[in-house]
Amino acid sequence: MTVGIYVHIPFCVKKCSYCDFLSFEGEQAPIHEAYAEALVKEIELLSQVYSKKYLVNSIFIGGGTPSILALSTVSGIMHAVRAAFHVEKDAEITIEANPRTLSALKLESYLSAGINRLSIGAQSLDDAVLKSLGRVHLSRDVFDCYGMARAAGFNNINLDLMFGVPGQTFEIWKSTLDEALGLEPEHVSFYSLQVEEGTKLHEMLAAGAVEGVSDELDRKMYHFAAKALQGAGYCHYEISNAAKPGLECKHNVKYWSMANYLGAGLGAHSYIGGARFGNVRSLEKYIEMGSKRSGELTEIGALREWVHENDPADDMSEYMFTGLRMMKGISTEDFENRFGRRLVDVYAKEWPAVERYISGGFLIFEGGMLRLSEKGVDISNRIMSEFMLGSGRRPR
Amino acid sequence: MEQYQKYIRNFCIIAHIDHGKSTLADRIIESTGLVSHRDMREQFLDNMELERERGITIKLQTTRITYQAKDGNEYVFNLIDTPGHVDFTYEVSRSLAACEGAVLIVDATQGVEAQTLANVYLALDENLEILPVLNKIDLLSARPDEIKLEIEEIIGIDAHEAPLISAKEGIGIEEVLEHVVSDVPCPKGNPEGKLKALIFDSYYDNYKGVVSYTRVFDGKVRKGDMIRLMNTGKKYEVTEVGTYVPGPMPCEELSAGEVGYVCASIKQVADARVGDTITIDADPADEPLPGYKKAQPMVYCGIYPAEGEKYESVKDALEKLQVNDAAFHFEPETSTALGFGFRCGFLGLLHMEIIVERLEREFDLGVITTSPSVIYRVVMNSGEVIMIQNPTNLPDIMEIDHVEEPIVKADIMIPKEYVGSIMELCQDRRGRMIHMEYITEARVLIHYEMPLNEVIYDFFDALKSKTRGYGSLDYEFIKYEKSSVVKMDILLNKDLVDAFSMIVHESKAYVRGRFVCEKLKEIIPMHQFEVPIQAAIGQKVIARETVKAYRKDVTAKCYGGDISRKKKLLEKQKEGKKRMRQFGTVEVPQEAFTAVLKYDDNK
Numbered sequence: 001m002t003v004g005i006y007v008h009i010p011f012c013v014k015k016c017s018y019c020d021f022l023s024f025e026g027e028q029a030p031i032h033e034a035y036a037e038a039l040v041k042e043i044e045l046l047s048q049v050y051s052k053k054y055l056v057n058s059i060f061i062g063g064g065t066p067s068i069l070a071l072s073t074v075s076g077i078m079h080a081v082r083a084a085f086h087v088e089k090d091a092e093i094t095i096e097a098n099p100r101t102l103s104a105l106k107l108e109s110y111l112s113a114g115i116n117r118l119s120i121g122a123q124s125l126d127d128a129v130l131k132s133l134g135r136v137h138l139s140r141d142v143f144d145c146y147g148m149a150r151a152a153g154f155n156n157i158n159l160d161l162m163f164g165v166p167g168q169t170f171e172i173w174k175s176t177l178d179e180a181l182g183l184e185p186e187h188v189s190f191y192s193l194q195v196e197e198g199t200k201l202h203e204m205l206a207a208g209a210v211e212g213v214s215d216e217l218d219r220k221m222y223h224f225a226a227k228a229l230q231g232a233g234y235c236h237y238e239i240s241n242a243a244k245p246g247l248e249c250k251h252n253v254k255y256w257s258m259a260n261y262l263g264a265g266l267g268a269h270s271y272i273g274g275a276r277f278g279n280v281r282s283l284e285k286y287i288e289m290g291s292k293r294s295g296e297l298t299e300i301g302a303l304r305e306w307v308h309e310n311d312p313a314d315d316m317s318e319y320m321f322t323g324l325r326m327m328k329g330i331s332t333e334d335f336e337n338r339f340g341r342r343l344v345d346v347y348a349k350e351w352p353a354v355e356r357y358i359s360g361g362f363l364i365f366e367g368g369m370l371r372l373s374e375k376g377v378d379i380s381n382r383i384m385s386e387f388m389l390g391s392g393r394r395p396r
Numbered sequence: 397m398e399q400y401q402k403y404i405r406n407f408c409i410i411a412h413i414d415h416g417k418s419t420l421a422d423r424i425i426e427s428t429g430l431v432s433h434r435d436m437r438e439q440f441l442d443n444m445e446l447e448r449e450r451g452i453t454i455k456l457q458t459t460r461i462t463y464q465a466k467d468g469n470e471y472v473f474n475l476i477d478t479p480g481h482v483d484f485t486y487e488v489s490r491s492l493a494a495c496e497g498a499v500l501i502v503d504a505t506q507g508v509e510a511q512t513l514a515n516v517y518l519a520l521d522e523n524l525e526i527l528p529v530l531n532k533i534d535l536l537s538a539r540p541d542e543i544k545l546e547i548e549e550i551i552g553i554d555a556h557e558a559p560l561i562s563a564k565e566g567i568g569i570e571e572v573l574e575h576v577v578s579d580v581p582c583p584k585g586n587p588e589g590k591l592k593a594l595i596f597d598s599y600y601d602n603y604k605g606v607v608s609y610t611r612v613f614d615g616k617v618r619k620g621d622m623i624r625l626m627n628t629g630k631k632y633e634v635t636e637v638g639t640y641v642p643g644p645m646p647c648e649e650l651s652a653g654e655v656g657y658v659c660a661s662i663k664q665v666a667d668a669r670v671g672d673t674i675t676i677d678a679d680p681a682d683e684p685l686p687g688y689k690k691a692q693p694m695v696y697c698g699i700y701p702a703e704g705e706k707y708e709s710v711k712d713a714l715e716k717l718q719v720n721d722a723a724f725h726f727e728p729e730t731s732t733a734l735g736f737g738f739r740c741g742f743l744g745l746l747h748m749e750i751i752v753e754r755l756e757r758e759f760d761l762g763v764i765t766t767s768p769s770v771i772y773r774v775v776m777n778s779g780e781v782i783m784i785q786n787p788t789n790l791p792d793i794m795e796i797d798h799v800e801e802p803i804v805k806a807d808i809m810i811p812k813e814y815v816g817s818i819m820e821l822c823q824d825r826r827g828r829m830i831h832m833e834y835i836t837e838a839r840v841l842i843h844y845e846m847p848l849n850e851v852i853y854d855f856f857d858a859l860k861s862k863t864r865g866y867g868s869l870d871y872e873f874i875k876y877e878k879s880s881v882v883k884m885d886i887l888l889n890k891d892l893v894d895a896f897s898m899i900v901h902e903s904k905a906y907v908r909g910r911f912v913c914e915k916l917k918e919i920i921p922m923h924q925f926e927v928p929i930q931a932a933i934g935q936k937v938i939a940r941e942t943v944k945a946y947r948k949d950v951t952a953k954c955y956g957g958d959i960s961r962k963k964k965l966l967e968k969q970k971e972g973k974k975r976m977r978q979f980g981t982v983e984v985p986q987e988a989f990t991a992v993l994k995y996d997d998n999k
Contacts (some may be wrong), residue, residue: 179790385969
């Protein structure tokens with residue numbers, strides 16, 4: 001069996017205005033190293049449980065800003081993973097990078113550590129929009145580091161882009177997209193800005209300091225991008241992701257297809273062997289546990305903030321709502337093979353509502369596949385919620 | 397007088413809501429050692445969960461207590477609890493009829509309230525000896541001397557020796573018991589006479605059938621007797637008699653003056669209606685005890701299974717509730733919007749809310765209730781008179797000569813500083829002031845005649861809100877009166893939703909229509925299209941609002957495989973949808989039906 005490993009690096013130079021991820025700004029190298037040490041110990045513990053049974057075919061080092069770490073720290077983490085697990089030869093190994101924190105040296109060391117995919121957090125190629133997002137870099141930095149990465153030899157690069165940002169007009173978005181496509185990255189993620197409570201941006205919008213983008217414009221930007229990407233030869237394979245054929249992000253696809261993944265690091269999530277669990281979210285606690293850890297397997301429990309054994313209802317609900325994020329949708333045959341029940345029987349009660357979405361053109365049901373239409377994406381939460389079966393037990 | 401009767405005291409406790417009736421009952425039971433403190437749930441007599449939560453007593457509980465008095469004798473106390481709400485006046489009056497005395501609790505911090513008075517008048521009607529008691533004496537804001545004067549002035553009874561108690565703290569309880577011994581007359585009646593026993597409450601027991609709480613006035617009743625209920629004429633064989641101590645304890649017989657229960661394999665409570673008289677079939681009393689009334693629902697509404705609930709389950713539950721509630725009526729009806737359901741009759745709005753809540757809690761059923769309606773008397777051009785309790789059934793306006801609506805006499809008691817705002821409120825509710833009296837320097841009793849239709853919506857909430865909770869209300873039906881009422885319909889996306897139709901007074905249609913449209917706009921979620929909400933009388937639209945279409949409900953990403961957060965959100969979204977009801981193309985949350993009735997402080 002195979003598994004993907006996610007490694008979380010919860011550090012940033014500065015927190016972006018929209019960010020509600022688990023990340024800390026302004027921490028210095030000693031903390032980074034102490035954290036990496038704890039991380040390595042966790043990876044060793046994980047290997048005691050899983051390495052015999054699972055082959056690793058994807059690794060994703062995400063954050064935060066993984067590229068903030070010293071290059072030796074990243075190599076150390078990669079070394080630890082390889083020492084602890086059997087990593088397949090052609091495994092997809094991604095690192096996320098902020099344009100400001102990259103250097104030619106870092107990029108080279110990533111490659112020599114076996115990292116073969118780079119995800120650049122460009123977000124925009126317009127300086128005013130970047131400022132509105134609270135990014136620490138300018139558009140120029142994106143072009144620079146993209147060039148460096150190509151020069152270093154990265155042949156699988158993703159650009160993260162955001163739309164629906166306060167102050168961003170349709171024209172600005174269009175030109176960002178044009179310029180990004182001009183770089184010919186292998187993969188583009190295009191995210192609609194989500195304003196989360198507790199973020200600086202949320203405050204600013206609430207105070208009227210900036211004006212939000214209307215839902216209409218946000219959707220116009222989205223559909224424009226989806227079309228432009230397809231026109232440029234990309235496959236729009238997930239709500240917010242497009243890739244050159246065959247270069248879809250293998251690791252992220254695991255999240256949307258109920259495949260196994262192990263999360264290492266602060267607050268990281270895992271789904272493996274039918275259970276979901278999440279790690280502790282206190283940096284102090286995580287580092288402290290790492291420093292005391294003796295390598296005994298029994299210590300692994302202390303790392304978990306919550307554990308939830310999925311029951312069939314959980315699995316079916318998750319299969320549906322994650323699967324529908326993929327533009328190819330879900331296969332009724334695969335559903336039946338997995339769960340031993342027909343989709344229409346499991347969702348007999350919900351089916352009238354599903355049919356309404358089909359007849360309204362929001363869902364497409366053909367060739368044994370159920371998928372969102374382009375306009376279905378706009379209201380996908382509503383549609384997905386129909387497939388939630390509810391379970392007595394919830395992750396705590 | 398018979399010797400055994402000398403040591404019996406039949407009494408009840410009457411009070412305004414929250415003045416501490418149930419707490420005092422608890423203390424009395426506790427102090428006589430019947431129920432150990434450990435086994436005691438708060439407020440023993442209110443044994444329905446719902447009642448405890450609302451702090452009100454809906455169904456009566458009666459308890460027999462033995463009390464060792466200071467005079468050295470042992471007394472049997474039959475403590476008869478009474479319901480404490482305006483909807484249950486008749487039930488209260490029958491409970492009172494079973495007693496010789498009433499302990500009147502008055503809150504020493506609040507004084508006499510409208511309901512206190514209403515209950516006192518009922519007690520006086522039954523010639524009860526009234527023992528005033530001042531409760532909550534432990535509170536700093538207690539004003540016992542002032543309140544004593546108030547009782548004397550308003551009620552006209554001597555409150556000079558009224559015990560000062562705190563039921564909560566257990567202060568003064570013994571004094572109350574001694575007063576019961578000395579002041580409440582013992583029962584009279586001839587145990588050798590023809591049986592006359594009053595049913596003052598009934599409940600359904602799965603094993604015994606209907607259990608009737610009974611006060612025997614004359615004669616005796618025992619197991620094996622063939623009895624007849626004098627008002628319904630039905631006959632039964634007695635299977636068990638006994639008393640509550642407080643659990644049921646079978647006994648040989650109940651004789652004149654005693655209080656206990658009678659079981660006779662009666663299938664539903666409606667057959668052993670409160671107020672009926674039990675007699676021996678072979679040797680009946682000449683005439684029944686006075687005061688029997690058939691239960692008369694005043695308020696009707698539709699109850700429909702919520703999405704996903706079965707009609708049959710709701711029917712079963714309603715039947716079970718009816719078995720235990722003679723005042724509750726229902727019959728099948730159909731609504732275009734809601735499908736198959738039931739038209740249900742209640743004594744009042746509280747009674748309605750209780751039934752609906754019991755369906756939800758005890759039977760775990762989701763139901764939708766439609767706008768409550770009073771019963772209109774419709775006089776047709778042909779001279780034919782029809783009674784309409786469902787707005788949808790109102791005949792075509794062209795065929796109607798006129799419509800009459802029920803009017804109640806409402807007694808409202810308030811602190812004087814609220815007179816202005818309450819008069820305004822009553823004016824707004826089409827009330828006609830009959831007269832106003834200052835019952836003390838600070839408190840005013842206003843008598844109104846008001847359409848029941850105006851009372852049932854949100855009048856009580858408005859009264860409470862405008863008087864910071866100090867206002868109290870008591871009302872009773874007096875007559876039908878000609879009125880210009882119209883039927884107002886609600887249209888969602890151009891489709892008429894019959895379940896929202898209501899009958900309103902012409903003068904209030906615009907305000908009401910606007911209010912309902914605004915409320916629905918708040919409650920109906922955005923759809924993929926615009927949803928116009930219209931209020932209309934016939935073809936004429938009188939108010940309109942629009943729910944905007946939504947364009948975006950999508951999650952851009954689930955970071956690092958954290959799908960549990962998104963899952964929770966989707967589950968919540970689905971939960972919300974469960975409470976939705978599809979009307980044509982529009983989804984309406986079920987709470988919309990009650991929300992359009994609620995009093996809004998800001999309006």
